[in-house]
Amino acid sequence: MGQDEGQKAKVHSDFVGKGFVTGEDVSDTSVIVIGRGKKAPVMKQAVKPSFEEADETLVLTFDDLAARVDESDLPSAVKQSTHMNLESLRSEVERGEASDVQIVRQTLDDIGSTVPELREPLRDWLVQTEQVPTPIKIIARKMFS
Numbered sequence: 029m030g031q032d033e034g035q036k037a038k039v040h041s042d043f044v045g046k047g048f049v050t051g052e053d054v055s056d057t058s059v060i061v062i063g064r065g066k067k068a069p070v071m072k073q074a075v076k077p078s079f080e081e082a083d084e085t086l087v088l089t090f091d092d093l094a095a096r097v098d099e100s101d102l103p104s105a106v107k108q109s110t111h112m113n114l115e116s117l118r119s120e121v122e123r124g125e126a127s128d129v130q131i132v133r134q135t136l137d138d139i140g141s142t143v144p145e146l147r148e149p150l151r152d153w154l155v156q157t158e159q160v161p162t163p164i165k166i167i168a169r170k171m172f173s
Contacts, residue, residue, distance in 0.1 A: 090117075093114055093149065093150060096145070097111060097143060100143065100145070102143065106142050109138070110138075110142055110143050113135045113139050116131060120164065127161055127164060132164050133167055133171070136150070136168060137171065147172045150168070151169065151171075151172035151173070155168055155169050
């Protein structure tokens with residue numbers, strides 16, 4: 029606030045200064061007090077995997093999508109084509125920022141048109157997963173929203 033550490037400023041009937049703001053562990057609560065008569069909900073989120081675990085998470089996710097394709101009632105030629113598209117997409121995701129957006133766009137279009145039930149889970153995973161490069165997230169969001 030631009031004031032010396034020792035000074036206190038009166039702000040809306042509350043005092044701001046050294047020692048007046050504290051932090052507490054809120055992991056076991058659902059509401060925290062943020063001011064006189066004010067409360068806020070505590071949002072709990074799962075921790076994202078570390079970078080070392082990223083490849084393992086990536087493999088599991090693509091394997092899960094491939095399993096959905098295998099379990100579907102699609103003709104075998106469509107299943108094979110979808111598996112090839114998933115492998116192509118996996119390859120582009122692993123390339124990171126060097127991925128080819130045209131390949132990603134075509135692959136997502138092929139998957140979305142042949143296996144529409146994969147559109148939503150694939151979009152959600154691509155958009156929410158940390159190791160997926162930003163350009164791929166943007167393409168997935170635009171194409172599958």
